[in-house]
Amino acid sequence: MATAAAVMVRRTPRALVQYAWGVVGYNVLVILWGALVRATGSGAGCGNHWPLCNGQVIPLSPSVHTVIEFTHRCMTGGSLFVVIGLLAWTFRATAKGQAARVLAVASTVLLLNEALLGALLVKLGYVTGNQSMGRVIVLSIHLSNTMLLLAALTLTAVLLRTGQRWHDLGSRGGRKLWALLGLAATLVVGVSGSLAALGDTLFPASSLRAAFDQDFAAGSPWLLRLRGVHPVSAVIAAVFVIWLVKQAKRADAGQLGVVLLGLLGFQFALGLLDVVLLAPTWMQIVHLLGADLYWVALVALAAQVLWPQPIPKADSLGPASLKVQ
Secondary structure, eight states: OOOSEEEEEOOOOHHHHHHHHHHHHHHHHHHHHHHHHHHTTOTTTTTTOSSSBTTBSSOSSOOHHHHHHHHHHHHHHHHHHHHHHHHHHHHHHSOTTBHHHHHHHHHHHHHHHHHHHHHHHHHTTOSTTOOOHHHHHHHHHHHHHHHHHHHHHHHHHHHHHHOOBGGGOOOOHHHHHHHHHHHHHHHHHHHHHHHHHHHHHHSOOSSHHHHHHHHHOTTSOHHHHGGGHHHHHHHHHHHHHHHHHHHHHHTTOHHHHHHHHHHHHHHHHHHHHHHHTTOOHHHHHHHHHHHHHHHHHHHHHHHHHHSOOOOOOTTOOSOEEEEEO
């Protein structure tokens, strides 16, 4: 006889799960357009005005830089609407105590913080050719928040599908520590990669040899000498991925693990190509797209390894039963 009490939770509509993944995809597009803003030097396209653009609600006779920056602001505004929609729908379609509600709230908070950090960069003039330490600090916080936002949205989609409750999420201490260290290392990879791209934009090299000379020359800007952090942190994070994929086989998530390994190899290839081609704008965008897809897959796989739970079939009928020990 089972000793656990069955707690009935409302079945998550398939449409909501699909919408949640759609929100993840839309925010990836917002991130890519933000990289285009940086790579093209369009951060000051709306002047130091925020939320207005050059003092106008809709800019008249805008320059190319203004169009790029204003488009990014519109996309960010759209993200606010779709995330709030996800929050409202999640609370309406799930039962109290389900983990997806917590992550939907976290996603909303992180998105609001994202908008504030973006506004801070504009108001403080940390855009275009600014090379100050203040820009690097605020930008690093901004980039970290962006990755955490994407992770929270991914976990919202994953937990909407599994229907797990917040107090049921747990893992052994050693496994959780490995996961946190690995995700933190990957976060460093993402932030250092964006700072390296900023260095490529501010200090373009004429050749591959000149780029290497910039990295090690005593008189080079410190932003260029920090570029070495990116490949080193990428190798460290790759060790965690290998461990995670091994764990995934035990958690019956081997297929996603194979996808993650493929994305990891693809990222290393793109990184080398980025260096060889001297980081043209289009290559930076492609590299960032691969990084975002890799991060989403990594977070999703980590969730399956840390919180193993049979996933209900999408076409199943009736409420799902979760066992509470």
